[in-house]
Amino acid sequence: MEVWRNLKMLWLLLVLLGVQTEAINPGIKVKITKKGLDYGKQVGMKFLKSTLMKMPIPDYKGTQRVPIMGTMTYSMTGVQIKDISFGESSIVLVPSSKLNLSVGPTDVEVQGDWSMKVSFIHDNEKINLKLKGMMLNAVVEVGWNATRRLSLSLANCRFQTKSVDINFQGRSSWMYKLFIGSAKNSIRQALDSKACDGIRKVIATLERKLHEVPEYSHINSLADFDYSIVAAPVITNNSIEVDFKSEFYSALDHLEAPESPAPFSLPELTDRMLVLGVSDFVPNTAALIYYRAGALSWNLTDSKIPQSFATRLNTGSFKSFAPELQKQFPNTPVVLKIFARHPPRVWTQSGSLHLMFPGAVQAFVQPKRSSEVPVFLLHVDANITAQVFVSGKNIGANLTMTDCGLSLVHSEVKNFSVNKLKNLMDVALKSAILPQINRKFNKGYPLPTLFNTSLHDPVINIQEGFLTIATDILYGA
Ligand SMILES: *[C@@H]1O[C@H](CO)[C@@H](O)[C@H](O)[C@H]1NC(C)=O
Ligand SMILES: *[C@@H]1O[C@H](CO)[C@@H](O)[C@H](O)[C@H]1NC(C)=O
Ligand SMILES: *[C@@H]1O[C@H](CO)[C@@H](O)[C@H](O)[C@H]1NC(C)=O
Numbered sequence: 390m391e392v393w394r395n396l397k398m399l400w401l402l403l404v405l406l407g408v409q410t411e412a413i414n415p416g417i418k419v420k421i422t423k424k425g426l427d428y429g430k431q432v433g434m435k436f437l438k439s440t441l442m443k444m445p446i447p448d449y450k451g452t453q454r455v456p457i458m459g460t461m462t463y464s465m466t467g468v469q470i471k472d473i474s475f476g477e478s479s480i481v482l483v484p485s486s487k488l489n490l491s492v493g494p495t496d497v498e499v500q501g502d503w504s505m506k507v508s509f510i511h512d513n514e515k516i517n518l519k520l521k522g523m524m525l526n527a528v529v530e531v532g533w534n535a536t537r538r539l540s541l542s543l544a545n546c547r548f549q550t551k552s553v554d555i556n557f558q559g560r561s562s563w564m565y566k567l568f569i570g571s572a573k574n575s576i577r578q579a580l581d582s583k584a585c586d587g588i589r590k591v592i593a594t595l596e597r598k599l600h601e602v603p604e605y606s607h608i609n610s611l612a613d614f615d616y617s618i619v620a621a622p623v624i625t626n627n628s629i630e631v632d633f634k635s636e637f638y639s640a641l642d643h644l645e646a647p648e649s650p651a652p653f654s655l656p657e658l659t660d661r662m663l664v665l666g667v668s669d670f671v672p673n674t675a676a677l678i679y680y681r682a683g684a685l686s687w688n689l690t691d692s693k694i695p696q697s698f699a700t701r702l703n704t705g706s707f708k709s710f711a712p713e714l715q716k717q718f719p720n721t722p723v724v725l726k727i728f729a730r731h732p733p734r735v736w737t738q739s740g741s742l743h744l745m746f747p748g749a750v751q752a753f754v755q756p757k758r759s760s761e762v763p764v765f766l767l768h769v770d771a772n773i774t775a776q777v778f779v780s781g782k783n784i785g786a787n788l789t790m791t792d793c794g795l796s797l798v799h800s801e802v803k804n805f806s807v808n809k810l811k812n813l814m815d816v817a818l819k820s821a822i823l824p825q826i827n828r829k830f831n832k833g834y835p836l837p838t839l840f841n842t843s844l845h846d847p848v849i850n851i852q853e854g855f856l857t858i859a860t861d862i863l864y865g866a
């Protein structure tokens with residue numbers, strides 16, 4: 390008893406300390422390949438350049454001792470970056486947790502208005518600064534801890550400027566020659582000592598932004614989606630992989646799904662920028678909560694059947710296979726309550742996606758001036774197979790009914806054979822209902838886009854237990 394209590398205490402302590410006693414398998418995995426990272430770098434450098442070119446640079450005021458003439462006060466205003474030319478840049482993945490970023494010799498040209506006063510001399514003119522051969526090397530450590538947050542830290546940083554050129558474009562330039570040498574040096578030293586602090590701040594900002602990304606998404610009044618990160622990102626020499634929990638929860642009780650996703654691994658690809666893997670677990674958690682919330686139930690009444698249809702929902706239409714129904718309730722409206730008996734299940738297997746829907750149909754008649762009367766209950770087990778494909782920018786599917794089991798569970802209007810009903814349903818499903826659904830699914834739905842990017846040339850691959858999409862990405866297309 391004592392031992393048991395101590396064990397419980399220990400376990401509680403471990404939980405409180407946030408120690409994961411058991412690894413959580415992810416429902417969705419995202420892998421960014423070297424190709425993706427290089428594309429990201431290319432987009433990032435363009436973005437960085439345009440951001441820097443537009444960046445407001447604060448005015449600067451200072452004093453400087455000038456030999457013989459005394460103390461000069463000066464200011465630089467309206468400073469603007471005129472040009473940046475980046476040298477070769479690279480991102481090298483350093484297993485198992487680091488990114489090594491390098492930017493080769495970079496030149497920056499800055500222009501501004503200069504004004505100064507020393508003794509009785511005033512001067513206003515344009516100043517032109519050229520910072521040459523700036524080199525950056527930053528090693529960023531990517532971590533994760535039990536609070537399920539990514540952490541980014543600057544593990545190492547080196548910054549060096551080769552030279553600084555200062556040009557004054559006015560008449561008084563002769564005078565500046567006296568101190569330009571020391572000014573160049575102090576600018577270079579200031580840059581070299583401050584740059585890494587700047588980068589550390591940028592990384593801290595980036596980490597804060599990452600932490601602001603919510604871990605839950607409220608889908609609707611029934612469902613929440615948890616996409617927290619469940620493990621430290623895995624960095625190999627040619628990819629970064631991030632695992633997301635990806636579980637639908639009931640918005641009402643937030644109960645954990647009774648099962649966890651089966652482990653799966655993404656293929657090693659180098660010719661695509663991004664590989665996304667989705668476990669069967671993800672749609673199945675959605676099916677489970679919609680089922681538990683009673684959302685998988687529909688009432689089919691005659692009013693929902695288009696007027697153009699010859700067959701109406703009344704006992705007359707049932708007379709060929711359930712004659713007793715028409716005898717007891719002549720030409721009476723029928724209501725069908727269709728519902729899932731168990732949570733539907735999705736599973737993937739060698740190239741296709743399967744859906745099993747264990748359904749039931751409870752039929753009622755609605756005699757005039759009387760409440761509805763239950764007449765029979767059918768179990769309908771539908772197995773549907775979907776071929777999933779990409780056409781253009783859309784993801785589409787082609788559904789086929791592979792199997793539809795029908796059985797009469799009980800009847801208030803004598804036992805009847807469901808074979809005729811089954812034939813009727815098969816015909817209706819294959820010639821009317823599925824083609825109607827397929828017209829929508831065949832055309833497909835636009836692939837999701839995120840952060841102004843679109844998927845380019847995606848390839849879908851369905852394997853046992855999970856589906857992968859390997860794709861290139863285009864920014865701003
Ligand atoms: C990062 O790259 C630089 C330059 O390529 C290299 O000197 C340094 O050793 C690398 N650091 C790590 C941690 O790989
Ligand atoms: C986990 O990392 C976050 C972000 O770096 C930090 O704020 C938090 O204190 C860390 N928690 C633990 C338990 O280490
Ligand atoms: C990456 O790692 C794999 C094995 O982990 C190795 O075979 C391969 O040569 C490495 N590639 C590079 C570019 O270092």
Ligand SMILES: *[C@@H]1O[C@H](CO)[C@@H](O)[C@H](O)[C@H]1NC(C)=O
Pocket residue numbers: 686687688726761
């Ligand atoms: C369907 O009809 C039944 C019986 O009239 C009713 O209890 C139920 O609330 C209805 N369900 C829906 C989804 O309309």
Ligand SMILES: *[C@@H]1O[C@H](CO)[C@@H](O)[C@H](O)[C@H]1NC(C)=O
Pocket residue numbers: 787788789831
């Ligand atoms: C959908 O599947 C059916 C049956 O397998 C086939 O006849 C039809 O051509 C397919 N349609 C498309 C658009 O692939």
Ligand SMILES: *[C@@H]1O[C@H](CO)[C@@H](O)[C@H](O)[C@H]1NC(C)=O
Pocket residue numbers: 745770771772792793794
């Ligand atoms: C549907 O598929 C499942 C799994 O393959 C199978 O057990 C079940 O019998 C099928 N249902 C019908 C009605 O064929």
Ligand SMILES: *[C@@H]1O[C@H](CO)[C@@H](O)[C@H](O)[C@H]1NC(C)=O
Pocket residue numbers: 804805806
């Ligand atoms: C109903 O009829 C079917 C065949 O038509 C038979 O197999 C089944 O046992 C019958 N059920 C009852 C409850 O009579």
Ligand SMILES: *[C@@H]1O[C@H](CO)[C@@H](O)[C@H](O)[C@H]1NC(C)=O
Pocket residue numbers: 841864865866
């Ligand atoms: C998306 O990219 C295009 C082209 O690069 C750009 O013009 C547009 O401003 C971007 N939109 C957003 C919201 O970033």
